[in-house]
Amino acid sequence: MVQVRAQQPINTDGSVNLDAWLEHMATLDPAVDREGLRAACEFAREAELQAKEGQHRWAENASSFRTGLEIAEILADLKLDQDSLVAAVIYRAVREGQVPLEKVSERFGPVVAKLIEGVLRMAAISASVNPRDTTVFNSQVQVENLRKMLVAMVDDVRVALIKLAERTCAIRAVKNADEEKRHRVAREVFDIYAPLAHRLGIGHIKWELEDLSFRYLEPEQYKQIASLLHERRLDREQYIARVMDQLRERLNATGIKADISGRVKHIYSIWRKMQKKGLQFSQIYDVRAVRVLVPEIHDCYTALGIVHTLWRHIPKEFDDYIANPKENGYRSLHTAVIGPEGKVLEVQIRTHAMHEEAELGVCAHWRYKGTDVKATSSHYEEKISWLRQVLEWHEELGDIGGLAEQLRVDFEPDRVYVFTPDGHAVDLPKGATPLDFAYRVHTEIGHNCRGAKVNGRIVPLNYSLQTGEQVEIITTKQGGAPSRDWLNPNLGYITTSRARAKIIHWFKQQAREQNVIAGKTLLERELARLDLASVDYDKLVERTNLKSVEDMFAALGAGDLRLAHLVNQAQQLVEPERDYDQLELIPRRAPSQVVRPGGRGDIQIQGVGNLLTQMAGCCQPLPGDPIVGYITQGRGVSIHRQDCPSVLQLEGREPERIIQVSWGPVPVKTYPAEIVIRAYDRSGLLRDVSQLLLNEKINVLAVNTLSNKEDNTALMSLTIEIPGLDALGRLLARLSRLPNVIEAKRQRAS
Template sequence: MVTVTHPAAAITGKFESDCEAWLATLKEGYDATELALLHHAYQRARQAHEGEVRLSGESLFEHVLAVANILVALRADSEVITAALLHEMVATAKLPLTQVESEFNTTVAMLIDGVTKMDTIQFTAPELEHRVSLNTETLRKMLLAMVDDVRVVLIKLADALHNLRTLNSLSEERRIHIARETLEIYAPLANRLGIWQIKWEMEDLSFRYLEPERYKKIAGYLNERRITRQDYIESFLKELRDALMAAGIDAEVSGRPKHIYSIYRKMQRKQLDYHQIYDVRAARIIVNEERDCYAALGVVHGRWRYIPGEFDDYIANPKVNNYRSIHTALIGPEGKTVEVQIRTRGMHQYSELGVAAHWRYKENVGPNAGFERKIAWLRQLLEWKDEVRDASELADNYKNGAFDDRVYVFTPKGQVIDLPTGSTPLDFAYHIHSELGHRCRGAKINGHIVPLIHELKTGEQVEVLAV
């Protein structure tokens, strides 16, 4: 978002006390070395953004700290959070990437560079308004930005989510554009990475701006019946806990929060009235072992009649993004329908954090980054086919190596240009327009002048210097 600069205030010791208070909330998840890295990043960002205010009225530092806190909630590693704190400094040319690398480390610089590349990708209104026109080129735009490290996408998602939370001060046109971009690009991306807590919030907030009347209608219906529904669920949960305990199953039982957009989508998809949506009343069972999931299922189906056609075993048959749980819908007490999810603690962690869960260090052993990147990359590719018409062909082409002889570069405006491997800036110029090719006298790659015989590489930004 656009920022305006006010006269800088004096840098005071309050920064240190604020920083220490923030770090105190993180101590359980990060070691001393990681906390030192975060301390330095906090102080650098706080000082650099002093006096800068966003159009929303909040300071720019409050924005980067909010983004960092979203990532903390995802249990992201210290380098990801550091990159989140610093990325606006790089974007506003207050901190060169070379200095990030020397002052922090190479990984942090690489993550910020990836976020910067994602920021150059611009989605036009026609692309967003016509969902099927999110075609192969647009898919490539997103895939290009993700290819180096999936953690780049975590930062971008957190940034996009906080932007969505602070839309009220923008014009209606901007609110609608950002909400649509989030709903059509970033929420599905969060889904592909399995980060449901971000996906749900993005969808609900976007829906609120894009379809305010429908949002209010569903929200109002939920609110009107909240007390009755809560009383019912509490009674159902007690009965469920007692039944599981009697069967000797150690389980954590809770109600499950409902999301307005998911209710709306189910109503649209199944052409149902609100009263026919089974999972408005929902419960979740979390157990220790996979075998306990099926034992719990036996207890549930033995006590209440399940609804045919509403049972899914995603443990035996995981979703493409590796989501695993058992879903069933029951005729509960008083003849009311209740949806029940059953999963292990490990499955629950993955369902909440998705691929982000694999990037935290555990017992001083780092994640197998190469393996995780490949799994995440494949998961993203395969998941496209569920949401975009052209995607399965894209995934097949990727798996068959069809892109091996192509190179994909950006124009200064973020448009992706598809060229044969071995292409030069001159080839790029002629691809744009023959007249530009005739007038080409030089080129810049990522802001640096290069010879016209420079061989282009995927992800580079190319600027033609013409007479």
């Protein structure tokens, strides 16, 4: 339900009674420094009194001073520190231009000024919200504003908490505003700040923001549910009182000291459950609910047993969030039972500490730089890690399209959290390597990286990091430079787009001559390893849409051209009759099962396969390229790349003949390939090769080994099954890194 706020104490002349207000603040948080807070209040009040007539007000008849007091009240209830309370009192005065930030810094210190500055950056979002948008995140204009918002939250979570409190005041204040303003504020609060309160685990703020937003966004639905709740309110309260007495008596008999209270079900959560499960109001189990607070965790489960002894448990309506906490740190036991008189009843059971955390979230384990306060839980770091995750994803993709959903739904646990030598947490995508970590910390550390230690042990740069590990990057003291091998996906050195972008940018800045030499060396080495050295470079450059072979080498050396793309093009030139991304010879299945690109089976025309298609010779699309179809006369549908100049001209002249097409599913097949491994002979060589093939899930059809005693070398010939050229390149790269291996390459049939 919507929270009813207490009125501020007023003098007979209509001004705020500061003494009484400070007394009230001390009841909310005894640690409040009354005199320091009084100075901030007098500063803000004086600034408002000196403000010019006709100055902009953020709400009709609003007072920046009294709004600051209300923000501070919310934060005191969250047990925030003194600097946050002072910043809250003064914030609206700075926001409305009544006092400069420099004066705040001089009077109250740089920490308070920095907090206000962070909240001001977040306020930039409000200025650009279109009230008719279904989400505030669909405008590219807001990309930079959102970046500032997220940076502010990551740097100091107090900024986010002050902004949450300020938006709570804002949505309370628009009750009598015009419909357009109510809708705009509610849309912003619902899309940004209610999910943020949920992420930070601040339950009572989240519920109030959701209910008030829902009230203005869906007024009819809100009134309907509110009236249904009000109709049975007296009966429900009497029923809950009887349930509480019965449960309290049984708990006391077993020696458990419990605080039992009725729990108000919030209107938005009722509506959401009705929509999600297709239920009627009468079918909502937790409209009648009680909450049980006990001292210890084991008391929770004892109390649960008593509840299930008293009343019959409803199947599939039990959640143990103590053993399996929610991602925002919420812990509790939830159960639904058939209570007295056959009525459905929800019971929540948790410890007092869990309840404090459910209400206060990140504030229950308060920690920030410059104090000696220690966090008693990892939930603070988890919340900050989530904020950093959103920020990095935004920086890497440069796209804002899915950020609202990222804020609104629970994120999948596909991240790893590792530590720097100083103990700072860094989050990365699952499968990230020490090189990804190095570029995440700082670009120069990535460029100068020459090795890595994980938990004090030297590891390869393509080692897959695991959560909880401590990573130390070994850098060169001289001017370092990234290796071009790092960009080779077959070697697995980097997985994040951030690291790849930094490396490519470095190579783009190098001299063209160096890029030409490096690109040529890189291509020749890979083609030799795959036994494609006979490729005609002049024909290969025609497929890259570049002007010369030198341009091709330069683009490859600078990172603008992918090595895998060139290798696939070379494969098509050497073996034009083979599948674009497959290997050679005959698949182990019947030839009729093979689906060749350009045939009818691998193109879906508006969802339908097995229609007559042909690949356009002008752009030669490959599987994975964005494509469109052009209806020809008598030759079916011609498939073009979406950026093909020819199809762009056709679209202008005959748009009715352009249709939607897509690559259809291609069955996974394996093809036999011959590879040769030359190595210095040693004990266990064959075992290591076999183990690597096993790890890569490669099936071996034949093996032949030959040792040369004169130069102590071994030559191994293997026939393996491989799904494609990319997989072969990755396998050969990993075989080459085995101890004593001189080279591993493909050997095509003569």
